[in-house]
Amino acid sequence: MRFAQPEYLLLMIGLSLLIGFFMWAGRRKREQAGRFVSPALLHRLVPAFIWEKQRKKATLIVLAVFFFILALAQPRWGYEWEDLKQEGVDIIVAVDVSQSMLASDIKPNRLERAKHEVADLIGLLEGDRIGIVGFAGTSFLQCPLTLDYHAARMFLNVLDTDLIPAQGTAIGHAIRTAIDAFSALEKKSKAIILITDGEDHEGDALAAAQAANEQGVKVFVIGIGAAEGAPIPDRERRRGFKRDAQGDIILTRLNETVLQQVALSTGGSYVRSVQGDLDLHKIYLEDIKQRVEKKELRTTRRKRWQERFQWFLGLGLLCLVAQRFVREK
Template sequence: MSPAYPAVLWLLLALIPVAGVLFAQFVRHREEIELVTGMWRKIDVANVLVVKWFFSSLLFLLALAAGIFAIAEFAWGTAPVEEDRSGLDVAFVVDVSWSMLADDIRPSRLDRARDVIRGVIQEFPESRFALVAFKGTALRLIPMTPDTLAVDSVLGALAPTIIAAPGTDIGVGIAEGLAAFPAGTDRHRAIIVLSDGENLHGTPFGAATTAAERGVPIFTIGIGTLDGSTVRLPSGELLRDASDDVVISRLERDLLRRIAELTGATYIPVGDTDAFARIIGEIRSMYGRRVSEGFRLAPVGRYRLFLVIALVSLMVAMGVRAVRWRNIF
């Protein structure tokens, strides 16, 4: 049960000033209304004002909160979605940022990524593969093809220098990976992201949500260690940041885990000894289940529940204001 747009929930903080305004207005209006209605009904008027103000404000805040929850797109539980597909298309999305040269995973993170890709290709002989590299921008090195020879030859050339744009934006990588699935085919699709998870630009969750909507699971493979290491450039120097400090690059597993969970896939750290077997096993089980049963399990969006709460609260809040109370107002 995780929202697709968790950042939206920060809007809930905005309800505190709204509540503050409502209270300040109440204090001011209680005095003003006495002037209008006169002293002889003062007690009754004040009572009605308190009741109406309290319930309409509370319900209005509840409606706003529920509306915000609806926008955050919570999902829990799964439901089968019919899917009549056969065969498998896999798009590899490989991080080629400088941090992938770190050697906390030997010989280097990028070399390990290559090994994983070669291994996956061998395990799924009848499939088609595409290869996307990303840094600040993404590049489709190999389009979706059954030609594993072509993929293998380009794998050797993977290096941070093949993309000039600096930075790391997993989102553009995922988007390019999604675009690599050609239209008009009835094959199963999967994206495999190989990265250390250091995302310096943008947010990858929008692209991941699009993938989830299209039923494309994104398996994320975390390459690196939590302790991290320095990054040695091909020139032999250590990678330094803007203030000339040596950069220590660490595995950011939370981000990768979130991306995978959003799409109903799994995050697999490559440091584990059984990592490779797990990767193959996870893809195979997703793929096998979908083939044998002809459907896939999709997370069920629950925005409707929150929207109903929001609408009902809003209408009751309005009703509290619209009903005449004790024949006063």
């Protein structure tokens, strides 16, 4: 036997107090009766069966409470095997970690805001596998596809602009790295969420998007940043902003045109983020969940224990009814 709610068994402590109360009350009644009449007269006035009926009544009440406590604890015994099929979508989140993501036009900066929103997305997942790609001038698979959301958060937290020495924004390379992370044998249930400011320095983003489309991968793009541009903090000097060869401050601007084309060419969607709301909730709940076909990710078997609380509930009610028929007169 096992219990689904074993914490209710602690109520047995209260049951022991109830038993003690009935024992004390029984003795107290005898003592009070003995103060008014002699033992011989008490035996004639209150026959022994009266005391016996009181004990039976108290016993039935105690048994009823005992069975009700067992019913609350949900006893279970006997089981049958149940197959559990887990369905979902494979999602790769590609996060731009180039130095332009340090711009603070979105507080605290583009990268930190993106990481925060991706962490929230992981909390929304309902049986989907997630992977993470970091990219700048090149890209790498930071976290392979996994159902371990705790591990995914750990990999997400270490994303930083220092992870990739080659600077730039190679969107095409990031898309191809994400494609390689999927199973090549399947043509469905695959989605890429691309978070970037869109400053594509390689120029092959559209070709990579076409390759994704051929593999059945939908790309959902979030453009992060302001079109008017924002300065990039200079981490090397730890002060001021990055400047070009002429000494002018470099501004990083959101390049929406190429990002929109990437998304539309794969049947995905594009969202612009300016104030930090990355709309990942909308992309996941309305786009991915509704437009990307699910697949069976894994099948497991578990024991389904049979609930037996009904027996104890019935016994408790039976005891309560029985004590009503025990009359002391």
